[in-house]
Amino acid sequence: MAELIKATNLKKYFETPRGTLHAVDDISFSIDRGKTMGVVGESGCGKSTLGRTMIHLLESSGGTIHFEGEDVTRVNSGKLRKLRENMQIIFQDPYSSLNPRMTVEQTIMEPLTISGRFNKRDRIQETARIMDMVGIDRRLRLSYPHELDGGRRQRVGIGRALALNPKFIVCDEPVSALDVSIQAQILNLLQDLQSSNELTYMFVTHDLSVVRHISDDICVMYLGHLVETCSSKELFRNPLHPYTKALLSAVPSANIHKQQQRVILEGEITSPINPKPGCRFASRCKFVKEDCHQAQKLVEIAPGHSVSCCRVKEINNL
Amino acid sequence: MDDVLEMGRSMNKNETAETWKRQSQLGIVAKRIAKNPTALIGFIFLVLLVLMAVFAPYIAPYDYTEQNLMNTRSAPSLENPFGTDELGRDVMSRVIYGSRYSLSIGILSVLLGTSIGMFFGAIAGYFGGTVDNIIMRFIDILQSIPGTLLAITVSVVLGPGYFNSMLALSIGAIPMSVRLLRASILGIRGEEYLEAATSINARTHRIILRHIIPNTFAPILVSGTMMIGHVILSAAMLSFIGLGIQPPMPEWGSMIAGGRNLIRSCPHIVTFPGIFIMIAVLSINLFGDGLRDALDPKLKK
Numbered sequence: 004m005a006e007l008i009k010a011t012n013l014k015k016y017f018e019t020p021r022g023t024l025h026a027v028d029d030i031s032f033s034i035d036r037g038k039t040m041g042v043v044g045e046s047g048c049g050k051s052t053l054g055r056t057m058i059h060l061l062e063s064s065g066g067t068i069h070f071e072g073e074d075v076t077r078v079n080s081g082k083l084r085k086l087r088e089n090m091q092i093i094f095q096d097p098y099s100s101l102n103p104r105m106t107v108e109q110t111i112m113e114p115l116t117i118s119g120r121f122n123k124r125d126r127i128q129e130t131a132r133i134m135d136m137v138g139i140d141r142r143l144r145l146s147y148p149h150e151l152d153g154g155r156r157q158r159v160g161i162g163r164a165l166a167l168n169p170k171f172i173v174c175d176e177p178v179s180a181l182d183v184s185i186q187a188q189i190l191n192l193l194q195d196l197q198s199s200n201e202l203t204y205m206f207v208t209h210d211l212s213v214v215r216h217i218s219d220d221i222c223v224m225y226l227g228h229l230v231e232t233c234s235s236k237e238l239f240r241n242p243l244h245p246y247t248k249a250l251l252s253a254v255p256s257a258n259i260h261k262q263q264q265r266v267i268l269e270g271e272i273t274s275p276i277n278p279k280p281g282c283r284f285a286s287r288c289k290f291v292k293e294d295c296h297q298a299q300k301l302v303e304i305a306p307g308h309s310v311s312c313c314r315v316k317e318i319n320n321l
Numbered sequence: 322m323d324d325v326l327e328m329g330r331s332m333n334k335n336e337t338a339e340t341w342k343r344q345s346q347l348g349i350v351a352k353r354i355a356k357n358p359t360a361l362i363g364f365i366f367l368v369l370l371v372l373m374a375v376f377a378p379y380i381a382p383y384d385y386t387e388q389n390l391m392n393t394r395s396a397p398s399l400e401n402p403f404g405t406d407e408l409g410r411d412v413m414s415r416v417i418y419g420s421r422y423s424l425s426i427g428i429l430s431v432l433l434g435t436s437i438g439m440f441f442g443a444i445a446g447y448f449g450g451t452v453d454n455i456i457m458r459f460i461d462i463l464q465s466i467p468g469t470l471l472a473i474t475v476s477v478v479l480g481p482g483y484f485n486s487m488l489a490l491s492i493g494a495i496p497m498s499v500r501l502l503r504a505s506i507l508g509i510r511g512e513e514y515l516e517a518a519t520s521i522n523a524r525t526h527r528i529i530l531r532h533i534i535p536n537t538f539a540p541i542l543v544s545g546t547m548m549i550g551h552v553i554l555s556a557a558m559l560s561f562i563g564l565g566i567q568p569p570m571p572e573w574g575s576m577i578a579g580g581r582n583l584i585r586s587c588p589h590i591v592t593f594p595g596i597f598i599m600i601a602v603l604s605i606n607l608f609g610d611g612l613r614d615a616l617d618p619k620l621k622k
Contacts, residue, residue, distance in 0.1 A: 060520055084522045092520050100513035104535040104618060113531075114521035147618040163517065 007071060007203045008057065008171055009033035014065035015049070015056045022277035026052040028227040029066070031301070034171075034220075039197065039204040041218030041235065043211060043250070047272070049227040050207045051095075054173040057205060058090040059083060070171070088118065091164035095176040097156035101148040107134070107159050108144040114166040129166075137162040138192060154185035158192070165196065174206045178213060190217055211254045215239055223247050226275050226283040229301060233308035243310045243319050246284045282312065290318050353615035360611020366604035370597075374420040381414035385571045394587045404589040406580060415571035416593050422483065422566055423573040424601060427553040430487045434494025435545050439538075442499040443529050446506025456499070464496040472555055476564040486565040490552050497548070498541050505537035539613050546609025550602030573598050 015027035026049040034040040042050045055061045057068060059078075067076045075086055094100035101110055112130045115121050121129060134141055137158045148156055157177060164172060174193065178186040194217065196202060208214050214221060214235070221238045223231040223246065231244040242248045249266040270287040281296035282288070288295065294313045301311040304321065315321070354360045373380060389409035397404045403412035445456040463471070475489035509515070518528045557574015559565030566572045568579075573594040580590030 055516075058520065060516060087520060087522050090520075092517070094513040094517065096513060100517055102514040102518075102532050102536065105531075113518075113523070117522050117524075117527070149619050160517070163521065166521070 005035045006033050006069075007036040008205075009069040010057065010066065011069070012066035013053070013056060013063055013068065015052050015061060016064040019276060024276045025227045025278055026275065027056060027063075028278075030222075030224075030227075030229045031066075032222055032229065032232060034203055034205060036170075036203055037197070037201055038219040039206050039217055041214035041221040042205060042207045042224060043209060043214050043221060044224035045209060045250075045272075047226075047275075048224045049275070050209075050224050051175050053224070054092065054175050054205055054207045058092055058171070058173050059086065060092065088167045089169050090171045090173070091167075091169040092173045092175060093157075093161055093164050093177045096180050097153050097160055098148075098180070100160050101156055103148055106145050106147055107139060107151070110148075110159055111162045111166055114163060118167055133162045133166055136196070137165065152185075153181045154188060157181060157185075157189055161189075161192065161196070165200065168200065170201070171203045171205070174204055174208075176208050176210075177206075179208065179210060186213070193217070211251065223250065226272065226278070228283050228299075229311060230284065231308075231310045232301070233305075237305075237308055241308075243304060243308070243315050244284075244312050245288050245290055245318065290314055350612070350615045354608075354611050357611045357614065359607050360615070363604040363607025363609075363611060366600060367608050370420055370424060370601055370604065373417055374424050377418045377421055381411075381417040383411040383414040385410065385415045385418040386569050387411070387414075394583065394590070396587070397589055403593040404587070406576075406590050407583060407587075412576075412590060412593055415576060416573070416597055419571040419573045419576060419594065420597065420601075422570060423553050423556065423598070426483070426487050426490065426556045426566075426572075427549040427601070428605075430491035430552050430556075431494050431545050431549045433487070434491035435498045435541060435548075437491070438495040438498025439502050439534070439541065441495075442502030443506065443533065445499065446503040446510070447525070447529055447533060449510075453503070457503070460496045460499050463492070468493040469555065469558065472559060473562070473564060476559055481559075481564045481567055483566050483570075486556055486559050489559070489564075490555055493555065494545075494548055494552065497544060501540045501544060502537055505540060506533055509533065509536055535616075539617065542609055542613045542616075546605045549605050550598070553598055553601065 010033070011031050013027060013030045014025075017024040017026055028049075030053060032040065042053060044050045052061065056063050059075075063076060067074055069075065070086065070089070075082075078086060105113070108130055111133050112126050115126045115129055130144075131141060134144065139155060139158050139162065143151065143155070148159070151159070157180075161177075177193070178189050181189060190213065193204070197204060204217075206214060206217055218235045221232065221235050222229055223238070223244065225246050231238070231242070231247045238247065239251065242251050245266075249268050252264060252266040268287050273283055273286050275283075279296070280298045282291075282299045285291045285295040292314060297313070299311045299313060301309045302315070303309045304315060312318075354364060387410060389405065389411075391409065392401075392405055393407055393409040395401060395405045395409075401411050401413065403416060406412055406415070441456050441460075445453040466474075472486075472489045472493055475492055476486055479485035479488060515528060515532055518532050523531070554574060556565055556572065557578060560567075560572055560575030561578035566575060568575065576594040577591045577598075580587070580594075584591055
């Protein structure tokens, strides 16, 4: 069975004083074992919420999540504890994701302590092994987070996530708070760990060059909706949804002879609070028509390439 | 970064990467306090005061109830270094014995009040919502009664005495610590390390004790040490109106209260207990400040 985790019609709504905020609305996808699924979209489109809902840091409002073929949407606390050992998260901000009063060693050791599977000597050894694995010098074990630079801090966060040998990891913009030279190091580390530990990643980011580098498949989100999903290569070669096109046209190119056609989006993002049915991108889409205000379905246009747009064929002359 | 690398180098001289020699948390804190002169002075004075309280019967030249009616209100002399009071009792002996009551009532009631306050503050701040509302409205009620009046009321209900005044005074320390802890918890509630703790299966009590309290207790530590001085004075007030520690037990506050009529003719009766209250409050504050800094890894030099 290749599929490790699968979401079906997953929903996450938040109740706010002004109405219901649809952060994740009716999203279905699956990730194969050992693969990386990139989730891209602009700020506030619900991609981090999706990641947190997948690993039960947030309770889903509807839909189902299957992990290794088992329905884990609603689990009791005992099962949830087991499940969490298999699903971990790497956070965006390495300055906020580490407890400032715990040393590197304490932070990495904590999941081992909580799991109760190791005695003290094993814990210390295991912590040393994890520190080697994520590339933190052992002499930094008694350092506090504020004494480390962003890259090292992020390595500590990765070490904590990997401590219990999880199978599935949500990377919530793990490199967006780092500068570019460190970004490459961390991305390479994540890829190395993926092959050595057989990890499956859900890689949430707004950085398209990062997602292109690391992902096998990509989901494009817009305001809680999944607008397009396909393999990474296909998406960059042949984007079909108008939003994806606009998004990709914003990627700077190093080739000065290539004429870039920049799609400038106009209008404001519609509010995710009590949204109307229909395409959420409609208010900014230049191809908008009457049909766009009806509920949209994710339709498979080509094998493995699904788009949620009723006019996709007309627009792309398919 | 530089000092970390330096630290790493100096460590490597003594040990290889494989020897996992570690320092206890207490050892590190003790070392940092030793490096901070003001905190060290506070600590030394505090230890001296505690030793004085513990060994009072061996240090005091006279018993605290021993009256010498032939020698009342005498000025400090070799025989009575701090002089005698209106009943001819040796002020120095009474001050020494008084440290037992004043110090313990100050420290214990603040500890008790702050512990209760922190428990409810942590619950209110962490869980929020209805629980928070209920706790905070109760604290509002508690805080709307003036502290002195509250202590008097509780003392009247419980009756006078050492233990009861301690209880009465500890209630006054609750609202402040609840508010302080709750406010600091609200400040760190969005931090990702708390979410990370949830994701590695930490239970609620572990999250509160290991992740929230260590990052929020600094203001409580400072206000707590400040409050000790305040409580020592409030204890004096209770004794003064006859609800606190009962005479002839010596207690610094009640000694000052008792001697206040004679402040013009015999100032030594109020001066010496006053000086000791000041020393106690000051040393506790200095030590508390130093302790806060020592416990904060970011202030490490």
